[in-house]
Amino acid sequence: MTGVLPSQRLEQMISNGQISGAPAIIPEQIQPASLDLRLGNIAYRVRASFLAGHDRRVEDRLKEFEMHQIDLTDGAVLEKGCVYVVPLMESLDLPDGLQAVANAKSSTGRLDLLTRTITDGGAEFDRIAPGYTGPLYAEICPRSFSVLVRPGMRLNQIRFREGQAVLDDAALRALHTSDVLVNGEALIDDGLGFSVDLNLDSTDLVGYRAKPHTGVIDLDNIGYYDPAEYWEEVRCKDGQIILDPGAFYILVSREAVHIPPAYAAEMAPYLAMVGEFRVHYAGFFDPGFGHSAAGGTGSRGVLEVRCHEAPFVLEHGQVVGRLVYERMSEIPQQLYGSGIASNYQGQGLKLSKHFAAPA
Known part of the structure; x- marks a missing residue:
């Protein structure tokens, strides 16, 4: 199948x-x-x-x-x-x-x-x-x-x-109609587009920027490291930030996305022509991401952003990536976030699991 x-x-x-x-x-x-x-x-x-x-x-x-x-x-x-x-x-x-x-x-x-x-x-x-x-x-x-x-x-x-498992735009629109994939308007163009959130509720903290000179991170240490020793806070009051060349940022998507149990997804770049920065497409989105028994509720996507040659102004709501949805051959017996160690279900702006929660 x-x-x-x-x-x-x-x-x-x-x-x-x-x-x-x-x-x-x-x-x-x-x-x-x-x-x-x-x-x-x-x-x-x-x-x-x-x-x-x-x-x-x-x-x-x-x-x-x-x-x-x-x-x-x-x-x-x-x-x-x-x-x-x-x-x-x-x-x-x-x-x-x-x-x-x-x-x-x-x-x-x-x-x-x-x-x-x-x-x-x-x-x-x-x-x-x-x-x-x-x-x-x-x-x-x-x-x-x-x-x-x-x-x-x-x-x-x-x-x-x-075989061919990727949903084309027509199939993706039909899926969104029957099983909501994203809160708000769905931007469907060679995948499901998502944008950056620089206007978070009740805070001006919109992201983190990696410090250039830090200590070693032992990957076995979970919830261990003080974020302040490794990250600078990125704050925003006017809906835009300037990305510095060579710097690495953790930001969050404006949309809460939903992966139904019969589908999986992969993060991909949105436009090859946007050469000033890249959203690092680190991982797969497993079946069940952002899903609940009552239906799709959605989880934010964390964005790993690296700026390239020139400083670049990133604005609230700017489309920065897309999710490419694929059909599963069968629904998995175990879904993401349901009885397994899923670190990022229901996430918002969140560093990797190695860091303690910010004070």
Whole structure:
């Protein structure tokens, strides 16, 4: 059946060896529509980011670009501004007709921790061709903060798809009519558009900007770090802020979005022509995000924004991204936010789970 594979199908793939892990995959890795991937025991510090390329292996390309190896067994720091390649504990043996796409997890993106999946023979990041058999690797580049990592940490995730699952605009409008996807007017143009909120209720705090010189973040520490040591508050009284080149911001969408149980979504850039800044499309939106038993209530989308070459004025209500909706092949047995550890259900403006709640 066409669509994104749900958790129960992922369990079947693990059982029949189409997805394997060393050590064995644990139940906590299985999400409603994706599988978390685990870091292995070694990180390779490389001179530059790379793709394997047609008929070439990542292992062979590492010999060209490797600077040194880092043993992660007892924990090791991946330094800001450096590029690393880490073999993952999972490998694939996909049948023909089944493709995969990977993406950084939400908490990874909120730390500005660029994490992409590469494969043998791969010509694109995060895209795994139908029938791929072989290992998986994570390319990791900390952009704002140095991080302490260990084997088994889960920074990225993978989703599997049979056939064409993406909803076109006509199907998306029909879905919004039957099962409201967003509060307010739905801007549907090659996906569901969303905008930035710079006029939050009862506060002028609209976001956070990463400080340039901070301490290391241990990714195992949850609710631990003081936000003030790592982030500057971004306040706004007139509906606009100026983004500084090279700076990283956490902002929030104006819209509360809803992913019905039979669908999944992925965040994508809105317009390629808007070159002054980029909304980092860190994660997947699982079935059930912003959903309640009584119907869609919606959750805000957190925006990870990086400005490029020139200062840029960002204004309240400006469209900055879109959600691309996909059909599930089946409704997952477990939905996001329903009995599982879902950190961002019902969220507003929120830093990653590693930070304590602001005072």
